[in-house]
Amino acid sequence: MIIDSNETPGGLASTDVTPEGFLYDVGGHVIFSHYKYFDDCIDEALPKEDDWYTHQRISYVRIKNIWVPYPLQNNVSILPQEDKLKCVDGMIDAAIAARTATDKPKNFDEWIIRMMGEGIANLFMRPYNYKVWAVPTTKMQCAWLGERVAAPDVKTCVRNVILNKSAGNWGPNATFRFPARDGTGGIWIAVANTLPKEKTLFGKQGEVTTIDADAHKVTLKSGKTIGYKKLITTMAVDQLAEQMQDKELVNLSQGLFYSSTHVVGVGIRGERPERIGDKCWLYFPEDDCPFYRATIFSNYSPHNQPGESVKLATQIIADGSKPNSTEPKEGPYWSIMLEISESSMKPVDQANILRDSIQGLINTDMIKAGDEIVSTYHRRFDHGYPTPTLEREGVLKELLPKLQEKDIYSRGRFGSWRYEVGNQDHSFMLGVEAADHIVNGAVELTLNYPDFVNGRKNTERRLVEGAQVFQNKATDQADAHVATSNGTKEVTTRERAPSKTASSSHARKSSKTVK
Structure with missing residues (x-):
């Protein structure tokens, strides 16, 4: 049984539609997958070729009134001369310091300095990450980074500075898919x-009020109760503890930190400007706008906004003035989706967030003061980013096993609270692997080995015996992890989980594609 208080499936991967017909996702989502099983599932659900668009990522950082290709740390050659020198000096200092470093970075801020130096840290990494996470980089750990942040190649950066060249595309999502409709x-x-x-x-029928872990019973708002043997829950684990009314778990979950996300959408009449072109998503580290990221959502699909023949009234001129006429007129139309973070350490002026966002778009040359805005959207999502704070792992290593002892498997972006495995593909597979574990004793690779699953394309099915081989690969990789310091090799060892066996009938059953 699947129970969801949302009216439609998807959770934080859902889509809203404005009255004028503009679509906005819950933040910037694209499909780039680490799992063949995930690909098979969504391809089965949307099987036709015209169900999808495939895009090359075109991303930039807006800084110093110029567009620097993403990632900035690989493209410092584009920066103004003084900033270019600070960045290169910092990278060289960091490379020299790395030769004598004997310990690992204690937090994300130290990781930034060691990998990129003070120049890039002050220009981009510190201000941008504060805008994203709504906490200072000194309060974040760095185990979550994996493939998400590019470490600069100092030689290549210096060469590009001298030759005045930019680096090529980088990242796990350099090519991505997006649904056509x-x-x-x-x-x-x-x-x-x-x-x-x-x-x-779904919807009101699926609203949960309490979870009685001892009785293995869920009570819905309607008064209906549902018994269970095993419960997989993707609700935020801090909210789960409250619904269980378990004081120990509530107190423990209070050690987790999160930020809220505001999604703002702006629909504009007119041809998409040449300066916008085929840009996908864009990064904004400076304080001339409240948003940290903008997505040109109309570039993902022509169906993300009304057709050109649809007549819409101008609601407001971008500079805040009233339009000369409110008579509906035809398009064409294009749209921008913005993301703004909020936390106790980074408050937001919610009453004026739409006004401030539009002004930020003008400040960053995304739109012009005289542009006609025909649709606006604003929605706040209380749990937006599960923050990888310094305290996070200590809490999760105690909290998740305590829940599992009660036959509750807390999984998903906020269920397991691990941002490094919080994308759509990860969240989906956290559920698949939890179900496989319950039914067949299979290993939950995504939950327990995030670095391993992020470092490869996982094409294996989850055979029980095969999963044990797969887990052994992961632990062998962890055992062989080498940290180089002072020219010596330091090997980290980890205890391997005990092997599980299973009957051949179970293995055959779990090898089939789940439908």
């Missing part, structure tokens, strides 16, 4: 449509 949420509606309706409860 219905936004990201359309994927999960299509997946849910493959499930038996009598086994799903």
